Amino acid sequence: TRRKAEPAQNRLWRGPEPDALHRLLLAACRDPAEAALDAWNRWLSECHFDDEDPASFELASLAVNRLGQLVGDSPEVNRCRGWTRRSWFLSQLAIAAADRLREASQRLGLPLMAVGDIATFNAGLRHAGRPFPVRSLEFHVPEATLDDLEQLYAAVQGSAAEAIRARRLNLILRADSRHPDANTPAGHIVWLATRNWCRFPPGRLRWILEVMASIELEADPVALSRQIVVEARRYGTVATVAQAFRFITATSTDPQRYTPILESLSVEPIPLASYLRLWRARHPFSLGLRSGAARLRAMLSLSTLYKSHAPAYRKDA
Numbered sequence: 001t002r003r004k005a006e007p008a009q010n011r012l013w014r015g016p017e018p019d020a021l022h023r024l025l026l027a028a029c030r031d032p033a034e035a036a037l038d039a040w041n042r043w044l045s046e047c048h049f050d051d052e053d054p055a056s057f058e059l060a061s062l063a064v065n066r067l068g069q070l071v072g073d074s075p076e077v078n079r080c081r082g083w084t085r086r087s088w089f090l091s092q093l094a095i096a097a098a099d100r101l102r103e104a105s106q107r108l109g110l111p112l113m114a115v116g117d118i119a120t121f122n123a124g125l126r127h128a129g130r131p132f133p134v135r136s137l138e139f140h141v142p143e144a145t146l147d148d149l150e151q152l153y154a155a156v157q158g159s160a161a162e163a164i165r166a167r168r169l170n171l172i173l174r175a176d177s178r179h180p181d182a183n184t185p186a187g188h189i190v191w192l193a194t195r196n197w198c199r200f201p202p203g204r205l206r207w208i209l210e211v212m213a214s215i216e217l218e219a220d221p222v223a224l225s226r227q228i229v230v231e232a233r234r235y236g237t238v239a240t241v242a243q244a245f246r247f248i249t250a251t252s253t254d255p256q257r258y259t260p261i262l263e264s265l266s267v268e269p270i271p272l273a274s275y276l277r278l279w280r281a282r283h284p285f286s287l288g289l290r291s292g293a294a295r296l297r298a299m300l301s302l303s304t305l306y307k308s309h310a311p312a313y314r315k316d317a
Contacts, residue, residue, distance in 0.1 A: 013053050016197045016282065017247060018205055021047050025056060028063035029127070029209055031253055036063070037070050049076050055204035057083060062209065066128035084133075091133035094169055095121065097160035098137055104155035105141070108148055113140040115191055116203070119182040125213040132210060136170035144175040180235050185214050186227030193244040194237040198281035208248060215257060225264035238265055239274040240281065 013019055018026060024046070027039035040063055047056070057080075064071055064080040071077050098118050105112035114122055116138040121131055137156075141149065152173055156164065163169040180187035180194070192207040201207070218224045232241040242265040249258040 013055065014199050015201045016199070016244070018055075018208075021052075022056060022059065022205055023251065025059035025063055026205065026208060026251070029059055029066060030212065033067075033070070035253075037067060040064075040067060040071055044074075044076060055206075058204055058206055061087065062127055062206070065130065087133040087135070090135070090163060090169055093160040093163050094118075094134040094137055097156045097164075097169075097171070098134075100155045100157070100160075101137070101139065101152055104152050108151060110141055110144055110148055110152075112152075113142070113179075113182065114138070115140060115179065115182040115188075116195075119188050119191070120210050122183075123185065123188060123214065123217075125210055125217070127209055127213060132206065132213075136172065138170070138172040138174075140174050140176060140179055142175065144173070149173050149175065178235075180231045184227065184231075185218060186224060186231045189214055189228055190231040190235060190237065190241055193241045194232075194235065197240045197244040197278075199283075211244075211248065212252075215261075221257070221260050225261045228261055229264045229267075232265065236271070236274055237277060238270045239278040241265060242270070243278065 013022070021043060024039045024043040028036045028043065030036070031039060043060070052060075060076075061080045061083045064077055065084050094117070098114070098121075102112055117132070117134040117136055118138065121134050125132055141152065144152075153171065156171060160169065164171045180190040182188040182191050189211050192203065192211055195201070196203040196205075196207045203210075215221070215224065228241065229238070232238045242262065245258055245262045245265065249255045249262050252258060
């Protein structure tokens with residue numbers, strides 16, 4: 001028998017890499033049925049269920065939804081099903097609110113560009129035959145004024161507005177325009193990887209399943225690979241996207257599906273600025289870096305990151 005891991009409060013997950021228990025849940029969400037069920041049972045036997053982190057609970061709910069009656073009706077399974085019902089209720093509110101926001105943006109003559117969960121929903125991505133629940137509303141509104149944003153916020157009313165005020169739903173409107181085009185599969189994939197391959201990823205770990213679902217829909221993986229490289233270079237996050245795909249490729253049961261993308265990202269040298277952005281996402285400066293020794297250790301970790309990963313990102317590696 002395996003010894004259970006320490007409770008979640010003693011093993012705070014910071015990301016971006018999933019830990020051993022997260023990997024079991026990811027396997028339960030995506031591996032063939034028999035292996036997925038084995039991964040689920042191992043996770044239940046090794047975790048401290050009540051002390052797990054939000055990323056684990058979200059993956060556990062998706063795994064239970066996928067495996068259905070194979071996982072039985074234990075108290076843990078029923079709690080996961082309850083979380084699924086709650087997420088679907090909030091998702092319906094979010095989708096209705098997104099429609100109201102689109103109507104309001106049209107009246108104002110503003111472009112409303114969905115990213116995140118709404119972009120996933122618009123792309124028709126599914127897990128176990130069902131759309132991914134919408135957990136938050138996030139849009140880019142290029143050149144919008146403060147008054148424009150206030151009018152868009154005011155367009156969300158009723159139960160959705162109450163859920164936003166109670167912080168059960170997030171509504172994020174940004175007036176910037178520098179971002180990948182999430183209306184394309186490549187742009188959405190780059191946005192997901194860039195946003196979440198960092199400390200405390202805002203998309204938790206569901207984004208990995210979203211990326212996989214998006215790639216599975218594409219009939220021409222070579223063309224998709226080229227488009228991902230273009231978007232990642234335009235956004236300046238090739239190092240981040242490559243490292244995210246390195247993990248996905250290494251842990252997938254079908255690595256050949258993702259290898260062309262990783263190889264495409266490795267053809268040309270990655271700009272140093274891209275490495276710096278990756279390092280900053282994974283090692284954010286804080287007031288804790290008061291001493292010169294601490295700052296020196298931080299800079300040495302950046303040097304180690306570049307030396308250890310730079311050769312691997314090139315075609316001749």
